[in-house]
Amino acid sequence: MDQTLLEVRVTKKTLEADDIASFELKNCDGSSLPHFSAGSHVDVNMANGLVRQYSLCNVPGETDRYLIAVLRDPNTRGGSAFMHDRVQQGDTLTISQPRNLFALARDARRSILFAGGIGVTPILAMAERLAQIDAPFELHYCGRSRSRTAFLDRISSSHFSKQAHFHFDDGPEEQRLDVNAILASPSADTHLYACGPSGFLDFVLGAASQLGWSGSCVHREYFAAAATTSAEDQSFEVELASSGQTFHIPPDKTVLEILAANGIDIPVSCEQGICGTCVTRVLRGEPDHRDLFMTDQEHAANDQFTPCCSRARSLRLVLDL
Numbered sequence: 001m002d003q004t005l006l007e008v009r010v011t012k013k014t015l016e017a018d019d020i021a022s023f024e025l026k027n028c029d030g031s032s033l034p035h036f037s038a039g040s041h042v043d044v045n046m047a048n049g050l051v052r053q054y055s056l057c058n059v060p061g062e063t064d065r066y067l068i069a070v071l072r073d074p075n076t077r078g079g080s081a082f083m084h085d086r087v088q089q090g091d092t093l094t095i096s097q098p099r100n101l102f103a104l105a106r107d108a109r110r111s112i113l114f115a116g117g118i119g120v121t122p123i124l125a126m127a128e129r130l131a132q133i134d135a136p137f138e139l140h141y142c143g144r145s146r147s148r149t150a151f152l153d154r155i156s157s158s159h160f161s162k163q164a165h166f167h168f169d170d171g172p173e174e175q176r177l178d179v180n181a182i183l184a185s186p187s188a189d190t191h192l193y194a195c196g197p198s199g200f201l202d203f204v205l206g207a208a209s210q211l212g213w214s215g216s217c218v219h220r221e222y223f224a225a226a227a228t229t230s231a232e233d234q235s236f237e238v239e240l241a242s243s244g245q246t247f248h249i250p251p252d253k254t255v256l257e258i259l260a261a262n263g264i265d266i267p268v269s270c271e272q273g274i275c276g277t278c279v280t281r282v283l284r285g286e287p288d289h290r291d292l293f294m295t296d297q298e299h300a301a302n303d304q305f306t307p308c309c310s311r312a313r314s315l316r317l318v319l320d321l
Contacts, residue, residue, distance in 0.1 A: 005045070006033065006095050008066070013089045016150035019072040020118060021084055022057075024065050028092060032063040036098035038129035039122045039193075039221075042066065043096035043269055043277075047086070051269045052079035055121035055195075055221075056098060057151070059128045066095075069150055071118040101276060101293075102195070102221040104129065109189035111137040112182065114204050116196020117144070119223055123195050124151060131160040139164040142177055142200065179207040186213040195221045198292070215295075222274045222292040236312040240264070240321045241283055255307035255317075264321065266307060273309040280305060281320035286313040 012024035027033050041055045058067035070083040087093065102122055104111070111130055115123040120141055130137040139160070143149030145168055155164050167177040183192070192213060194204045201220055208218050233251040238259075240246075247258050256266060256278060269277040273291030287305035298304070305317075 004097055006097060008033075008093055008095055010087060010089050010091045010093065011065070013087070016069055017152075018148045019084075020069055020148070020150040021072075022067055022069040022150070023083070023087065024067055025093065025095070026065050033066060034097050035063060036060060036066070037100050038104055038125040039102035040098040040100040040125070041102075041122070041275075042068070042098055044068070044083075045094040045096075046079065046082050048078055048082055050079050050082065052083075053269050053275050055102075055125070055223075057121040057124045059132075060125055061132070066098075069118065069121050102193075102219065104193070105191045105217075105219070107189070108191040108217075109136070110187070110191075111135065112190065112192045113137060113139040114179075114192070114194040114196070114200075115139070115141045116194075116200030116204075117142070117148075118150065119194075119196030119200070119221075120149075120151060121195075122221060123193065124155070126193060127155075127158075127160055127164070131158070131163075137163060138182075140167060140177060140182065141165070142167045142169075142196070144168070145170045179204055180211065183208050183211050183213065186211060186217070188214065188217065191217045191219065193219045195223065198222060233311060236314070237316040238312075239316060239318045241318055242321060246316075249311070254309060255311070259307065259321075266321075268308055271308045273306045276306070278306055278308050280307050283318040283320055285315075285317035287311070287317060288313045 007028040008025040009028050010023050011026045014022045016022045036056050038060045041053045043051050043053055045051050054068035054070060056066050057069055070080050072084045073080045104126055113123045113126055127139050167175055192208055194201055201222060205220060235250050238247050238249060238255055249255055249258050256268060266278050269275045274293055276293040281304050286302055288311040289299045289305060290310045291306040
């Protein structure tokens with residue numbers, strides 16, 4: 001087995017809320033798992049051939065176990081259904097070592113954490129870490145209802161419970177999220193972290209932008225991309241710099257799909273432009289960026305793109321492949 005992969009056993013499967021299950025994972029050989037930092041995720045390799053990323057939501061510093069939580073998505077592409085229906089206590093899984101693309105800023109004096117739905121998973125690990133080091137923070141956790149909000153009891157009984165605020169869509173008006181009030185006083189030493197669906201993040205990050213928050217103080221992680229349509233997409237070509245091979249990309253296919261069909265494999269995980277696994281260098285041409293992973297500055301550079309979802313504004317892209 002690849003030395004970067006881990007064989008783990010599901011030692012506990014728990015229904016944490018409506019349609020949300022958590023999975024406790026321990027090393028099959030009984031040894032300690034690699035250390036992880038708050039905001040880290042692992043790739044889970046599934047028997048159906050899919051690879052999906054799930055944030056670690058247990059306490060950073062724990063090496064005897066990992067904890068992930070999975071929402072059953074009604075629009076699942078196979079990953080969440082597999083985890084809910086086919087993975088049970090006692091089963092083994094192959095996972096990657098932890099990787100962190102959503103880390104806490106070392107220079108933050110104060111932190112404001114926003115979680116929307118299952119986006120609480122990396123945010124929960126952040127809250128645990130900030131509480132460990134006695135750093136000032138507040139957590140705002142938004143859910144549709146109590147029954148659909150995971151880890152309520154864990155947070156309510158935690159040592160940081162007084163810093164946690166719950167906001168339910170079906171609750172009274174006075175407990176609704178007042179993002180403008182929370183973010184009213186931007187500061188260079190206060191950092192904002194948000195994770196959740198695209199609509200939630202657009203709401204929080206849009207408010208931060210309007211209130212004058214610096215982009216360097218705002219950190220976000222999407223767990224699902226907004227639905228898109230290919231109705232207005234145009235065809236284009238991609239050229240591989242190493243071989244000169246050229247491939248036609250029709251409107252209804254992604255670069256990743258066409259390259260894979262021709263035996264050219266690119267590492268991929270989320271297939272939605274969220275995780276950054278498939279980011280590929282662009283040598284010539286102008287990408288049409290549709291990912292949620294790269295920053296505006298990285299998009300403007302036009303020297304890399306995500307072939308799982310992004311396309312081309314120019315007639316051809318020359319890729320460093």
